[in-house]
Amino acid sequence: MQGWLELEVRYSETDPMQVAHHSSYWIWFEMARIAMLDAAGVHYSFLESKGVFLPVLKAKIEYLRSLRFGEKIGIETLGQRMGLSRLVFEYQVFLLPHPRFHPNLEQKILTTTASTEHVFVNSTGKPLRFPAQFSDFFPKK
Amino acid sequence: MQGWLELEVRYSETDPMQVAHHSSYWIWFEMARIAMLDAAGVHYSFLESKGVFLPVLKAKIEYLRSLRFGEKIGIETLGQRMGLSRLVFEYQVFLLPHPRFHPNLEQKILTTTASTEHVFVNSTGKPLRFPAQFSDFFPKK
Amino acid sequence: MQGWLELEVRYSETDPMQVAHHSSYWIWFEMARIAMLDAAGVHYSFLESKGVFLPVLKAKIEYLRSLRFGEKIGIETLGQRMGLSRLVFEYQVFLLPHPRFHPNLEQKILTTTASTEHVFVNSTGKPLRFPAQFSDFFPKK
Amino acid sequence: MQGWLELEVRYSETDPMQVAHHSSYWIWFEMARIAMLDAAGVHYSFLESKGVFLPVLKAKIEYLRSLRFGEKIGIETLGQRMGLSRLVFEYQVFLLPHPRFHPNLEQKILTTTASTEHVFVNSTGKPLRFPAQFSDFFPKK
Secondary structure, eight states: OEEEEEEEOOGGGBOTTSSBOTTHHHHHHHHHHHHHHHHTTOOHHHHHHTTOBOOEEEEEEEESSOOOTTOEEEEEEEEEEETTTEEEEEEEEEEOOBTTTBTTOOSOEEEEEEEEEEEOBOTTOOBOOOOGGGTTTSOBO | OEEEEEEEOOGGGBOTTSSBOTTHHHHHHHHHHHHHHHHTTOOHHHHHHTTOBOOEEEEEEEESSOOOTTOEEEEEEEEEEETTTEEEEEEEEEEOOBTTTBTTOOSOEEEEEEEEEEEOBOTTSOBOOOOGGGTTTSOBO | OEEEEEEEOOGGGBOTTSSBOTTHHHHHHHHHHHHHHHHTTOOHHHHHHTTOBOOEEEEEEEESSOOOTTOEEEEEEEEEEETTTEEEEEEEEEEOOBTTTBTTOOSOEEEEEEEEEEEOBOTTSOBOOOOGGGTTTSOBO | OEEEEEEEOOGGGBOTTSSBOTTHHHHHHHHHHHHHHHHTTOOHHHHHHTTOBOOEEEEEEEEOSOOOTTOEEEEEEEEEEETTTEEEEEEEEEEOOBTTTBTTOOSOEEEEEEEEEEEOBOTTOOBOOOOGGGTTTSOBO
16 A cells, blocks of 8 residues: 655754754654555554554664755655564655745655554554454555 | 663653654664763764764664653663764663662663664765764774 | 644654643644744745744743644634734634544634744844834734 | 752754754653652652543743753752642753853853643543642642
């Protein structure tokens, strides 16, 4: 399953280097995952209310180009099933044209690549099988 | 060069799953790096005031065990030089005994492993050579 | 000058009480101010690039009703000039109808009131006169 | 009841203005409250595990002097009971001498004053009576 999320870099997400702090990206990826689960028919808040959680097990990221306050980005996300209970997401963050900051940008620019690996667990952290309602949405990797 | 930083998980660093949010760790690793540079004789605020920055290029992490509000952790950090301008840090986060939460914990427990790769750059993002004053502290990888 | 900003509460903005952490609101108010200055013709990043800053001097807030992950809010902001260099903002945060969370909410619900007081300063913190280009937008209080 | 908490401003707590972001203070005050309840014999995580919460109802703050990355601060906190279920905290943030940043500072400097008002509630948000075990620690205002 593929997703696309657009947002603008918040002032509070930048640091004294005047660029988005490297920890801010994980917040955006979390939003991208939540939007994707939502598009697959289940809001993450509903999962949690049912005692189903999707913690991060592993993550990696490569920063190719820094991002500044106010810049507009698009996050392309690919979600795939792995094994019995794992869900893997791959992210590409693109700098987008913006009437104020990059009005003449003709093509989106790849700025960051990342991936996260998750497992469905219950409230005590015990792994759960991959929920049936997601099977159609997340193909096997 | 090796470093060790101890801290307690803040309430604001935890999330609705009642554990430290996965983005909180990058803040702690940043503190560990800053403490290590400080121990090597240069505070990071001094570097920045001289127009020298140390952004993150790549990062990866594996979460083995979650951490809860109030738990005490120790971060063991290894910093090594790589090539002409790169600095690589490897982190191990340990759960430590705590008079309130884990009074009888006999051995620290490994909860997380991670690494980050950095390059020294100037204020326009141009890579700089590895600063001479750090050469003794960060052996080649 | 009046402004209106809509957003959804992020997962990372909530805390173990399952509601938006009380510090998250200040991030939203900052976004509301920036959107208002932008509507007045000047993006905050431009001000900072010219060495003009608008730090918070005072702030107060009253939380009437908590907000949960995914809820949609609208922030109504009123900005007024006070004295020679001060800018005062008053905020009202409303819970809005949302197809998933509050589909049948007929009227927006006031959840929070707040205000902040600011002064224009230069990069050394010296107060500046109220910028002329904003005079038309921010009436005297 | 009076408390004192010392900490150093984290890099991630500062913003492009090179000073502690105005929202960071609320995290520190939360830590100060938790430390005070802890000193009164009850860790906040224990309260929450018993279904007792202490949300913020009102807050106000005045920023007198900004704080920079690495500076050491001390937070003096006064906690008092108000009415049947309310707890009021008053905070003073002081800049402290620091071997690196302010080695010759002879007296701590007041940088911020603030207050927060809280009520004990259960998990559904219903106000609870002031817990008996705190009565000795928090005198009436």
